[in-house]
Amino acid sequence: MFTHNLFCEAYNKANNTYCKRVRVICAEHYKGELENELQVCAYPKAWSAGKSLTFAEMFEHGADLLKDQGFCCAPRKDCVQHHRWIQALVGTIECERMNLLTRLDELLERRKTVSVGCSTRGDVISLLNFVVSFRSISKLDPFCIE
Numbered sequence: 001m002f003t004h005n006l007f008c009e010a011y012n013k014a015n016n017t018y019c020k021r022v023r024v025i026c027a028e029h030y031k032g033e034l035e036n037e038l039q040v041c042a043y044p045k046a047w048s049a050g051k052s053l054t055f056a057e058m059f060e061h062g063a064d065l066l067k068d069q070g071f072c073c074a075p076r077k078d079c080v081q082h083h084r085w086i087q088a089l090v091g092t093i094e095c096e097r098m099n100l101l102t103r104l105d106e107l108l109e110r111r112k113t114v115s116v117g118c119s120t121r122g123d124v125i126s127l128l129n130f131v132v133s134f135r136s137i138s139k140l141d142p143f144c145i146e
Contacts, residue, residue: 008020022095022098039076040074040076043082058092
């Protein structure tokens with residue numbers, strides 16, 4: 001399974017353990033690369049309308065959401081209402097990515113199981129050529145009634 005940069009891999013010498021949080025949500029080790037470049041908050045106002053959105057709905061009509069309601073124009077460092085919203089958004093994307101990778105892994109495992117099952121069943125010609133002699137078994141088994 002390909003999980004490049006999905007989890008934080010920072011090593012803790014005190015406990016001899018690795019941090020396994022989702023990398024972009026890890027407050028201890030993640031330094032916000034995306035947020036540091038922004039001068040304006042830019043939080044889409046449509047997302048704060050109080051309506052619960054699914055992951056797909058958040059991005060389905062992105063251009064229309066910004067065109068209709070706009071975005072927060074406050075300076076990024078002064079906006080306390082949308083503090084670290086990009087980190088939360090990227091964390092949501094990474095969690096969805098992790099769910100998809102898990103689902104892909106389950107489907108690959110199921111495919112492997114089905115292909116092994118198909119290969120061990122045999123084909124029609126093998127089934128037709130397979131002959132069992134019941135008489136030899138009945139002679140050896142004293143409890144067999146003919």
